Amino acid sequence: MTIFARSGAAGCSCRACGAWSERVHSRYLRRVSDEPIGGRPVTIVFTVRRFCCRNSDCAAATFAEQADGLSERYRRRSVPxxxxxxxxxxxxxxxxxxxxxxxxxxxxxxxxxxxxxxALPEPELTEAPVVLGVDDFALRKGNAYGTILVDVDSGKAIDLLDGREAEPLAQWLRDHPGAEVICRDRAGAYAEGAKTGAPKAIQVADRFHLWRNLGDHVEKTVARHLGCLKPGLPDNGISDAPTAERTSEPAEPRLVTRTRERYAAVQDLRGRGESLSAICRTLSLDRKTVQRFARAATVDDLLGKAIGRSNLLEPFKPYLHQRWAEGIIDAAQLTREISAQGYRGSNQTVRRYLHPFREMLTPPPAPPAVPKIRQVTGWLLRHPDDLDADEHRQLADIRSRSPHLDRLAEHVKAFATMMVRRQGENLDAWLSTVEADDQPHLHSFAIGIRRDHDAVTAGLTLPYSSGKVEGNVNRLKAIKRQMYGRAKLDLLRKRVILA
Known part of the structure; x- marks a missing residue:
């Protein structure tokens, strides 16, 4: 569809000096593409007049008119x-x-x-919002990161910064004063940047991140003590006593022995100044495994998961005992039966487990099923009203058999009550109770809270949170993935702020 048009104005102002002119120098045809009509392309053939500038001092002797709201200089598409x-x-x-x-x-x-x-203009920002949210995001995971700033009251992203260090945030806060409350996660860089750039602002540690940090330490504690509920293990789940003193106790699981040996070897090589790559080559281990052993403060941090770890055959042991009692002793057949139920292990694992049965007149009773670490952690972290009767029964049984996990449940309940009811004034009493208990992983959590005491207290007292910030981070990730991760910071910034 072609539309022929011309301007009905008597004259035009010079683009260089602004002088008005009605003297026409010449005319020419200009083609401008416009929005389609009914799916058909539209071309506007515009008769353009070129005027003579009446200002003798103007550098532009002639100038062409523009149709306001329709055309711009050097554009072949209309403004709409x-x-x-x-x-x-x-x-x-x-x-x-x-x-x-x-x-x-x-x-x-x-x-x-x-x-x-x-080319789109960005909104001018001279002051920071009263309640500012700060969080990081990955431009390229493991290599490059950025910082997103969000107006918590409106829920809109207002800026993206390159990097997640303290100085860029501090400089932005100095250039944009006015923030009274800064919501952030537990990152130390943001705490330092907020303190440097806006020393009078109240820092609020997000409750979600507090609960998540607590959940990580609860999982480690459960992994440390859940193993003692399995039959045949030492009472404390982790034993460092000499071999001569525990000859009457069952032998350590092979995984535990291997974990001790690897930890000692990695720490020894690290003490000699060897790099992670050199340790990987010496011990023939994957780099992530070496990093995990090198970062562990003690071997107990690794042994907890090694002891509490369940194998693939664990859920199917009661069925194997039942079938063996019924006279089915063919390991291959039993493997096929449990494979149909979801078993993904090998035939040899089943044979090794059933081999001692062949020397017995009757098979031993099936061992009591021990829940997985994450199951128990979930029961401890969820609201009691969200647990069904069976989960309540299993959790009560675990608490009755393990004093450590019983006290852990009480600590978690006290912290949840304090967080939900926003009783930040009870934080010091809770920390003192935890520090007096024999819970090493909770001690680590308490040390982290002590370092960020004021922000955590504010997070447990004030109504502010980083919920809207996390929502913007999720939207940013969707935008980045939509562009297959190839969006540079300037383009990503435009799309996040203006979309």
């Missing part, structure tokens, strides 16, 4: 069409936006869409 394409680029980025535009009747390349997005 450019605005529409810019919004398409904001929403869908390059390739997807180009495909949608083609369906609407506009031919445009992906690079043009991205160029239009980059």
């Amino acid at each position: 069409l450019l605005a529409t394409l810019a919004q398409v680029g904001l929403s869908l980025a390059g390739r997807a936006g180009a495909r949608l535009a083609a369906q609407l009747g506009v031919r445009v390349s992906r690079t043009t869409l991205l160029r239009l997005v980059r």
Whole structure:
């Protein structure tokens, strides 16, 4: 569809000096693409007049008129069409936006869409919001990170910073004063940056991150003590006594022995100044395994999960005992039966487990099932009303058999009550109770809270949180993945702030 048009104005102002002129120098035809009508491309053939500038001192002897709201200099698309394409680029980025535009009747390349997005003006920001949310995000996970700043009251992202160190945040706060409350996670860099850039602002540690940090330490504690509920293990689940003193006790599981040996070897090589790569080559271990052993403060941090770890055969042992009592002693057949029920292990594992049965007149009773570490952790962290009767029964049984886990449940309940009811004034009493108990992993959690005491107290007292910040981080991740992770910070910033 072609539309022929001309301007009805008597004259025009010079673009250089602003002088008004009605003297026409010449005319020419200009073609401008406009938004489609009924799926049909639209071309506006515009008769443009070139005027003579009456200002003798003006550098521009002649100038061409523009149709306000329709055309701009050097543009072959109309102003409304450019605005529409810019919004398409904001929403869908390059390739997807180009495909949608083609369906609407506009031919445009992906690079043009991205160029239009980059050219969009950003809202001017001179002051920080009263309640500012701060969090990090990955530009390239493990290599490059950034910082997102969110107005917590409105829930909108206002800026993206390169890096997640303290100085960029501190500089931004100095350039944009006005923040009275800063919501953040437990990162020390953000705590330092907020303290340096806005020393009078109240820092609030997010309750979600507090609960998540507590959950990590609870899981480690459960892993440390859940193993003592298995038959045939020492009472404390972890024993460092000499071999001569525990000859009457069952032998350590092979995994525990191997964990002790690897930890001692890694720590010995680290003490000699060897690099992680050299340790990997010497011990023939994966780099992540060496990192885990090198970062562990004590061997107990590793032994907890090694002892509490369940194997693939654990859920199917009662069935194997039942079938053996019924006279089915063929290991291959039993493997096929439990494989149909979901077993993913090997035939040899079943044979090794059933081998002692062949020397007995009757098979031993099936060992009591011990819940997995994450199951018990979930029961401790969930609200009691969300547990069914069977979960209540199992948790009560575990607490009755393990004094450590019983006290752990009380600590978790006290912290949850304090967090939900926002009783930050009870934090010091809770910390004192935890520090007086024999819970090494909770001691580590308490040490971290002591370092960030004021922010944690504010987080457990004030109504502010980083919920809206986390929502913006999720939206940012969706935008980044939509562009297959190839969005540079400037383009990602435009799409996050303006979309």
